[in-house]
Every structure is written in structure tokens, then in C-alpha cells.
Amino acid sequence: MGPMKKKRLGTTDLYVTPVGMGTLTMGFSQKNLPEEEGAAVIVHAAARGINFFDTAQYYDTYRYLAPALREIRRRGIPEPVISSKTLAEDYEGTRDAVEECLQSLDRSAVDIFLLHEVRGMDDFRRREGAWKALLDMKAEGLIRAAGISTHHVDACRGMAEAAGCDVVFPLINLTGLGIRTLDPDGSDRPASREEMEEAIRICHAWGRGIFTMKAFGGGNLIEDYVRCLDYASGIPGNQSVMIGMADTAQVDTALRYFQGELDRTYVPDITGKRLMVDQSDCEGCGTCKARCVSHAIHWNENGLAEIDQKKCVHCGYCAPVCPVRAIIFL
Structure with missing residues (x-):
């Protein structure tokens, strides 16, 4: 099969592969890979054609991306699209987070920068200063696209009408594992995949770029690998599925799926997983x-x-x- 066809992310000028690589898995809270090893996995993914990578200030994975980007540039591989995010809640903290990303990755602008894990629209409004910082830095040319990552249906849906929002990075998977929503009475409850599908549909209709997380529910659904990716990649409006990867075998398996080459009966070896x-x-x-x-x-x-x-x-x-x-x- 040839190279994967890239998709335009909403109305931005960013074009991304239908599968992206999340770096959380290789970071301190999970695999905690040596820096050289993590960087090599990223370079392998870029060399194989993945052009979309997700990181965050909190993940502490710039230490993998920085040397990987140097090697990618040395080899003449096209510069990938990078998405990062911050848990900062105020204006100055958010500006500092963007500057840290730019300096760490040796970039003049970051492609996508998000408010990390927005827990409903009440939380988004509480982080008004942080959002203003993103919009100001986008106007200054330091960010190409701004948005949020969220596990909450109401936050995803609400960003359709949020001024200046370019992209939304919601959680969704085959069983709805981990999806939440904040109801009008302020109660935070589990929500269904159908509710998130509708929120994604609304965002897409408003021109927001959508890429999704947790297709395997944090690994809890990994035994149903093919069906999980069939579902996530088939969601109307979803332009890329971000998958956490920590070794080259995971990269190659994902690529075989998205290039139509993976055996439909494939079941990953979970021996040793816990x-x-x-x-x-x-x-x-x-x-x-x-x-x-x-x-x-x-x-x-x-x-x-x-x-x-x-x-x-x-x-x-x-x-x-x-x-x-x-x-x-x-």
C-alpha cells in the first residue's frame, strides 16, 4: 500500500495522517523509557509515514521529542504536526507552558496547543485566562491552532461555539469507557459513546478539527484491537485517531491497520500486561x-x-x- 492520505484538520491549514502517535505511554507515569529509546520510536513512526504526534507539558515527553525532531530534520523527513497541552489555569502559566514547548522542541511555532483535560464547560469558563493566553499567542503566530482535550461530552459540544477554537481532542471508544459529562445541575456523571458522537458531530459541523483519544480505553479494550479501530476511525467527523505507542511493533501494527494490511482476526499478545x-x-x-x-x-x-x-x-x-x-x- 502507498502512503496514508492526510486529512485536513477542520478549517486549519494542518493536514494529518489518520493515525497519530501519543507519547504519554513512553513517559514517566507508564513505561518511563530511556530518552534514546523513546526518541527512536518517534523517529521510526515518522519514517514510516505518521506525521502527527501528541505530547503535553505534564507528560514530560519533550525529552523524547526534542532529539527525535533533530534526527527527523537530519534525515530530511517532513516536519511532523505536533500537538501539546497544559493543565495551567491562568494567563501567565499558559504562556509559560507554550514558551517551554517552543524552547524544548526548538520551534518558532507549535502547530496545536490545547487546554489539557477540560472537565466540562464550567471548568473551561474557570480557565478563561488560560484560553485568552492561547488566543493571544495564536494571534502572535506562536500557535497555529488552539483548542482543548477533554473526556467530557458537554465540553466537546460547547467548544463548537467557543470563539477562537480550532480543534477538539475528545475521549471516545467502542464501549464508552471513561466518557463523562457535566449536566446543567452541576452533577458529573458517566456518559455514553452516542452522546460523545453527537458532540463530535456538532463540533465538526461548526468546522472544528477533531482527533480522538483512548480508542483502546487505556489498554482495557486492546484484545478487541480491530473492532476498536474500526469504530474510532469510522466516527463521522473524526480526522485522526491518536494511539499511545511505546515501541516500534506497536507503530507497525497500527500502520498495517490503517493501510488495510492487518489481518482482521488479529489479536495482540497481552502476555505480561497488567x-x-x-x-x-x-x-x-x-x-x-x-x-x-x-x-x-x-x-x-x-x-x-x-x-x-x-x-x-x-x-x-x-x-x-x-x-x-x-x-x-x-
């Missing part, structure tokens, strides 16, 4: 601990949930109830 609580996401609410039928989840010294691998029976009952999608299969 359920774990991402300590960077866990909020210590105790929902997973209460749901665990094997009493395998306990509080660690930081007051966060941790899974005892000797007791865990891999039933997966804990993952769907986590309100912040902190339980992953890695």
Missing part, C-alpha cells in the same frame, strides 16, 4: 477500591490507589468505574 493505576491521574476517590471483588486494590503511601498484582485476577471491573480513567492495562 492492570495498574496511573498515579499521575488517580485522585484517591476510592471508587475502584470499593468495586474490586478480589480486594486487590489498596491505598499506597501517597493516599492513592494501587493494585496488588498477586491478588488481581484481571477481571477489569475496576476500570469502568474510575471517574478519571486512571486504571490502564499496560
Whole structure:
């Protein structure tokens, strides 16, 4: 098969491959790869034709992207589209986050910069200063496209009418694992994939670029690899599926799928994988601990949930109830 056909991201001038590479998986909270190893995976992906990479200030993965970009430029591989994001809530903190990204990656402008994990439109309004910083820096030519990443249906839907929004990066997958919404009465509840599909449809109709995360639900749905990607890539309005990758085999498998070369009966080898609580996401609410039928989840010294691998029976009952999608299969 030839190179993947790139898609225009909304009404921006950015054209991206239908699959992107997320770098969270290789970072400190998950695989914590040596810098040289992580950079090599990124270079491999770019050399194979993936032109879209996601990072974030919080992931601490600029240390992989920086040397990878130097090698990509040295080899004459086309410069990829980079998306980053920040958890900052104020104007100055957001400007600092963008400047950090530009300096770390040796760029004069970052392609996409997002407010990271916006938890509903109330949260977006609370971060008004941060949003203004993104729009100001876009006007200054330091950002090419601004938007948000979110697990919340109401935030995705609300960004359709948000002035200056170019792109939205929502969570969606085959079973709706991890999708939330903030109702008008202020209650935060689980939401369905159909609700997020409708929010994506509305954003797309308003010209927002859409790329999606967590097609495998943090690895919890990975055994249904082909169906998961069939679903995510087939969502109307979704221009790219961002997949967390930490080795070249994962890159090559994803490329075979998107180039139509992967056996439809493919099931990944999950030998050695385990359920774990991402300590960077866990909020210590105790929902997973209460749901665990094997009493395998306990509080660690930081007051966060941790899974005892000797007791865990891999039933997966804990993952769907986590309100912040902190339980992953890695």
C-alpha cells in the first residue's frame, strides 16, 4: 500500500495522517523509557509515514521529542504536526507552558496547543485566562491552532461555539469507557459513546478539527484491537485517531491497520500486561477500591490507589468505574 492520505484538520491549514502517535505511554507515569529509546520510536513512526504526534507539558515527553525532531530534520523527513497541552489555569502559566514547548522542541511555532483535560464547560469558563493566553499567542503566530482535550461530552459540544477554537481532542471508544459529562445541575456523571458522537458531530459541523483519544480505553479494550479501530476511525467527523505507542511493533501494527494490511482476526499478545493505576491521574476517590471483588486494590503511601498484582485476577471491573480513567492495562 502507498502512503496514508492526510486529512485536513477542520478549517486549519494542518493536514494529518489518520493515525497519530501519543507519547504519554513512553513517559514517566507508564513505561518511563530511556530518552534514546523513546526518541527512536518517534523517529521510526515518522519514517514510516505518521506525521502527527501528541505530547503535553505534564507528560514530560519533550525529552523524547526534542532529539527525535533533530534526527527527523537530519534525515530530511517532513516536519511532523505536533500537538501539546497544559493543565495551567491562568494567563501567565499558559504562556509559560507554550514558551517551554517552543524552547524544548526548538520551534518558532507549535502547530496545536490545547487546554489539557477540560472537565466540562464550567471548568473551561474557570480557565478563561488560560484560553485568552492561547488566543493571544495564536494571534502572535506562536500557535497555529488552539483548542482543548477533554473526556467530557458537554465540553466537546460547547467548544463548537467557543470563539477562537480550532480543534477538539475528545475521549471516545467502542464501549464508552471513561466518557463523562457535566449536566446543567452541576452533577458529573458517566456518559455514553452516542452522546460523545453527537458532540463530535456538532463540533465538526461548526468546522472544528477533531482527533480522538483512548480508542483502546487505556489498554482495557486492546484484545478487541480491530473492532476498536474500526469504530474510532469510522466516527463521522473524526480526522485522526491518536494511539499511545511505546515501541516500534506497536507503530507497525497500527500502520498495517490503517493501510488495510492487518489481518482482521488479529489479536495482540497481552502476555505480561497488567492492570495498574496511573498515579499521575488517580485522585484517591476510592471508587475502584470499593468495586474490586478480589480486594486487590489498596491505598499506597501517597493516599492513592494501587493494585496488588498477586491478588488481581484481571477481571477489569475496576476500570469502568474510575471517574478519571486512571486504571490502564499496560
